[in-house]
Amino acid sequence: MLKENLGVEIPQEKICSLIYEYHKIARGYTRLYPDVAETLVRLKEKYILSVASYTQGCFTKSELVELGIDKYFSYFIYTSDIGLQKASPKFYEQCLKIVGKNAEDCVMIGDNYDVDILVPQKLGLKTVWIKNPLTAHQYTHLFEQEPKDMINLAEFVKLPEAIERILN
Template identity: 25%
Template sequence: MIKAVFFDIDDTLYDTSGFAKLARRAALNVMVDAGLPLSTDEAYKILREIIDEYGSNYDKHFNVLTKRIFGEEKPLLIALGMITYHNVKFALLRLFPQTTATLIYLKKQGYDLGVISNGITIKQWEKLIRLDLHHFFDHVITSEEAGAEKPDKHIFECALEKMECDAEKCVMIGNKFSEDILGAVNIGMSAILVNSELKESEKEYIKENCIKIDVISHIGELKDIL
């Protein structure tokens, strides 16, 4: 019997991908207007390369961008980019339609709720607070805190220890097969993939390794499984 339910945050509880691109392009538009000697499309291409190189949780993408273009950091442009990015991001921050109702339902059913997320601890808490979700979760475990990123077993072990629950009594909900689903399954937890479709290679892996997971199209379907 499942006693604890863990969630990923980005693209699981709310739409990260939808707003991130818009916020970044808005920031670059302002930077271009203020003197960045590129078109927004050209700057966005470089920014994407920087994000891929440093990771999405790195907090100095605009610093690196200006240094690559000018050979040195440009504080004014960096500040303009950062402020615009955060203003647009928070303006567009929206939960998936059934997130709050599902969390309320799970709490009423007596489940302990937690978060397992790759990222910086303060940033992850900031997201949950701005989304007004922080009060639902008993524990929030981040890769910064655990010293390991999903799918590494250690971050899941930290989560189980904090929740004081055995792996077989826990389920992980996430949108990334390799990080959320395999990470959970490899430690003995159940797993549910949400807001994502399995690739053919992933289907083959599941079949070859006799892995049992559930796949749902939106978070509201958890009510029918748990």
């Protein structure tokens, strides 16, 4: 594609190496928000936790390891690994199949309102929207009032109570 579009020919090994180096640099800036690790400890005591991410699995898994939070998750499902996009209900159907659960027994938690909340709700999953102040403005056109099952990112520590309320 580079040759066709830019007249540049770069061996695939070199491209992979450059991508890997980019991700190593980006991981240097990856950090946990306050209360995330402590909240994951509380959630892991009561629930099976899974990652369902719109990312490259090989890079994201390394980031989770470096952040020290991979140990809280039992399943790691990445769009790159299963070949489905989160905007497709089939992605969530595949996630449910992998974890061996029914939609009504699961809660999807995410900060991308359109693909983390609206799509899984169509399949019957319960959801909690994490309102991230850096990205929330992108989704305000999708609802007239804020969803009731929403937590501000700064109040992440309240997530276990929100899940308990939703499941009961």
